[in-house]
Amino acid sequence: MQEPSASEGRRLNPAAIIVWTLESAGRFAIALVVPLLNLEGAFRLFAIAAVALLVLPSIVRYMRFRYAVTEDSLIVQGGLLFRWRRVIPFARIQSVEMIQKLRHRLFDVVELRIEAVGGRQTEAALVALDGVEAERLRTVFLRDIQAVDASAETDEPLVQLGIRELLLAGATGGRVAVIALLVGYAQELLPEDRLGDVIEGVSSAGSSGLAVVAIFVAVVLAISLILSLVATVLVYWNFTVRREGDRLVVTRGLIEHRRAAVPLRRVQAVVMEQNLLRRPFGLVSLRVVLAGQAGPDQEQQETSMLLPIGGLGMAGDLAVAILGGTAEMVGARLVPAAKGALLRRLTYIAIPVLAAVIALAFSRSLAALGLGLTTLVTVHAVLGWRSLGHRVEDGFVVVRSGVLVRRTTMVRVANIQHLQLSVSPTQRLYRLGTLWLRTAKGKPRAVDLDRPLAEAHFATLTDALLRAAP
Amino acid sequence: MWWVVSSAWATGALILGIIVAVLVERALLPVALVELVIVSLAAALPPLRYRRWRYEIRSRDLSLAKGALFFVRTLIPFDRIQFVESRQGPLDRFLGLNQLIVYTAAGRAGHIPGLNATEAGELREELSRVAGTVSV
Numbered sequence: 001m002q003e004p005s006a007s008e009g010r011r012l013n014p015a016a017i018i019v020w021t022l023e024s025a026g027r028f029a030i031a032l033v034v035p036l037l038n039l040e041g042a043f044r045l046f047a048i049a050a051v052a053l054l055v056l057p058s059i060v061r062y063m064r065f066r067y068a069v070t071e072d073s074l075i076v077q078g079g080l081l082f083r084w085r086r087v088i089p090f091a092r093i094q095s096v097e098m099i100q101k102l103r104h105r106l107f108d109v110v111e112l113r114i115e116a117v118g119g120r121q122t123e124a125a126l127v128a129l130d131g132v133e134a135e136r137l138r139t140v141f142l143r144d145i146q147a148v149d150a151s152a153e154t155d156e157p158l159v160q161l162g163i164r165e166l167l168l169a170g171a172t173g174g175r176v177a178v179i180a181l182l183v184g185y186a187q188e189l190l191p192e193d194r195l196g197d198v199i200e201g202v203s204s205a206g207s208s209g210l211a212v213v214a215i216f217v218a219v220v221l222a223i224s225l226i227l228s229l230v231a232t233v234l235v236y237w238n239f240t241v242r243r244e245g246d247r248l249v250v251t252r253g254l255i256e257h258r259r260a261a262v263p264l265r266r267v268q269a270v271v272m273e274q275n276l277l278r279r280p281f282g283l284v285s286l287r288v289v290l291a292g293q294a295g296p297d298q299e300q301q302e303t304s305m306l307l308p309i310g311g312l313g314m315a316g317d318l319a320v321a322i323l324g325g326t327a328e329m330v331g332a333r334l335v336p337a338a339k340g341a342l343l344r345r346l347t348y349i350a351i352p353v354l355a356a357v358i359a360l361a362f363s364r365s366l367a368a369l370g371l372g373l374t375t376l377v378t379v380h381a382v383l384g385w386r387s388l389g390h391r392v393e394d395g396f397v398v399v400r401s402g403v404l405v406r407r408t409t410m411v412r413v414a415n416i417q418h419l420q421l422s423v424s425p426t427q428r429l430y431r432l433g434t435l436w437l438r439t440a441k442g443k444p445r446a447v448d449l450d451r452p453l454a455e456a457h458f459a460t461l462t463d464a465l466l467r468a469a470p
Numbered sequence: 471m472w473w474v475v476s477s478a479w480a481t482g483a484l485i486l487g488i489i490v491a492v493l494v495e496r497a498l499l500p501v502a503l504v505e506l507v508i509v510s511l512a513a514a515l516p517p518l519r520y521r522r523w524r525y526e527i528r529s530r531d532l533s534l535a536k537g538a539l540f541f542v543r544t545l546i547p548f549d550r551i552q553f554v555e556s557r558q559g560p561l562d563r564f565l566g567l568n569q570l571i572v573y574t575a576a577g578r579a580g581h582i583p584g585l586n587a588t589e590a591g592e593l594r595e596e597l598s599r600v601a602g603t604v605s606v
């Protein structure tokens with residue numbers, strides 16, 4: 001039988017050249033454009049040569065890449081020295097992602113990424129296609145699953161965020177990273193010796209100096225707020241989640257338009273997160289932990305977010321849509337940690353307290369600092385203890401922990417691969433234990449349960465595991 | 471197996487002590503005291519760990535328990551086992567022992583050290599046979 005070939009197949013849109021160039025050497029290419037315009041003579045030639053060198057591989061790639069669609073499969077081939085060809089039967093195609101990043105937008109093209117059943121990475125990527133062609137191909141590839149798609153498209157989206165919600169998300173989102181970035185940048189501007197002068201100037205100026213510091217801090221916070229707002233709005237613009245058969249389709253983005261499909265059967269756990277700012281308002285964000293994720297790591301982070309911000313009710317409905325179960329499962333009260341757990345945490349703190357007391361004998365200021373820190377640590381420990389909670393019921397396990405960011409993880413019992421109960425020496429002292437729910441990705445655990453309770457859960461889950469199908 | 475492991479640890483500690491003592495020429499007494507502590511620990515811990523060690527193959531799962539100071543109990547349903555690996559470190563080889571490691575989709579689930587060749591072979595066969603079979 002003759003091997004299928006795409007030699008008479010189509011080429012991509014010529015914009016592919018630019019897309020590939022920007023993808024592989026984007027930063028270099030951009031950095032060279034400026035010298036290209038400014039420099040003269042030999043340098044200019046050099047810059048031109050460099051840009052040409054960067055673009056050349058993409059030109060060759062464009063010339064050699066071809067794709068063809070047969071009765072039941074997609075064929076892609078390419079390569080000059082090392083020729084390759086890949087035949088992907090439609091039956092194997094699990095999802096087709098449409099991506100339009102900024103570089104695609106510039107030329108009004110779309111990228112199609114095809115993912116196959118059981119594959120760990122994108123099987124084929126058609127990097128630049130006309131919008132019309134992309135739609136046509138997508139329809140053809142998904143025609144086996146098309147029936148389900150068509151009916152599901154008419155359903156109400158599970159999640160749809162407007163600009164108000166996005167601003168709220170940006171305003172209440174974690175800004176530590178942004179602030180750290182700003183502080184780092186500020187340090188770049190102020191060289192070491194100048195910093196010393198600045199500090200001296202501030203402390204000698206007395207109260208007015210403090211005012212300057214206060215203003216500076218306020219400015220940093222304001223800038224970080226604005227940056228956070230802008231970033232959130234751009235990344236999550238028109239965030240929508242729809243259910244299509246056995247997948248959840250997430251679309252978002254203003255400059256970079258993204259459409260991702262989350263296969264429900266790969267979901268290992270659903271995590272609800274609440275930072276300090278959001279807790280009083282009952283706002284949470286929800287993401288999923290996926291096994292065998294395709295795509296590079298940064299994209300993973302963004303793809304797993306299913307609800308950047310929302311009320312507990314919306315999050316609950318979404319969790320039920322993903323994991324099954326009932327709404328009660330989400331809202332149900334969690335069993336708090338045992339009192340012994342608090343004692344155990346305080347035991348650890350006893351050591352620094354002792355050290356602070358000893359330091360008191362030597363230096364007043366040091367002891368004061370030590371006690372201050374100890375108070376902070378104690379408060380953190382108590383809050384941490386209070387945030388602990390768990391619940392084992394109806395084929396689900398829910399665990400909660402975290403002080404600054406409260407994290408509630410929901411796991412289907414069926415997803416548990418193996419079960420562990422650990423007891424550390426201090427836990428043994430207070431008759432405690434930690435239950436580990438080992439899943440294909442992530443390690444959710446219920447910390448510091450009463451030992452008898454932990455053993456009971458262990459037994460219950462053992463029964464449930466042995467009964468449930470994998 | 472424990473006594474072998476314990477003697478290995480003790481030997482190791484002694485050698486370390488001798489090396490240290492040779493390097494630190496004076497202050498022989500404190501070094502000797504530290505040595506004593508290390509050696510007694512090395513001698514005491516392995517038998518304790520051995521006694522705590524359990525593994526049980528039940529009708530539908532594998533149950534393990536280990537740890538003197540840090541106790542860990544593990545339960546691995548047969549149908550979650552992905553594969554079984556057998557391993558032999560240099561010490562194991564010297565003593566003619568084998569170690570079996572059981573993997574699930576969540577990674578390393580548990581290990582059973584100190585098996586002799588036949589035991590290891592049989593166990594691995596058995597586990598590979600029941601691995602992935604639906605327990606229902």
